[in-house]
Amino acid sequence: MVETLPSLVLLDAMLPALDGFGVLREIRTRPETSKIPVVFVSARNHPDVIMQALEAGATGFISKPFEINDVVAEVGRILGEVDSA
Incomplete structure (x- = not known):
């Protein structure tokens, strides 16, 4: 059982065992991770x-x-913490 859930997941499409789409389906179908x-x-x-x-x-x-600034901006946008300055 997971005690702490992440605020956000960065998911690579190319994974060794299951592709990113399969992992995304798993995340979305589990009630505790669906949001x-x-x-x-x-x-x-x-x-x-x-x-x-x-x-x-x-x-x-x-x-x-990607540029790290693009990742930070996208994560910030999604989490609602983008600094407007």
């Missing part, structure tokens, strides 16, 4: 892949390669 924001990270940044991730329940999408 956790999930940001998909992938080098496959074709619009169809991005749409597939969002339709599967991803909260956001970050294309590889």
Whole structure:
């Protein structure tokens, strides 16, 4: 049993055993994790892949390669902590 849940998950699309879409499905089907924001990270940044991730329940999408500032901005946007300055 998980005692502490993450505020957000950065999920790579390419994983060794189960692809990111499978992991995302698992996250979304479990009541205790279904509301956790999930940001998909992938080098496959074709619009169809991005749409597939969002339709599967991803909260956001970050294309590889990425700049760390882009990751911080996306995470901040999703968590509602973006500094407007």
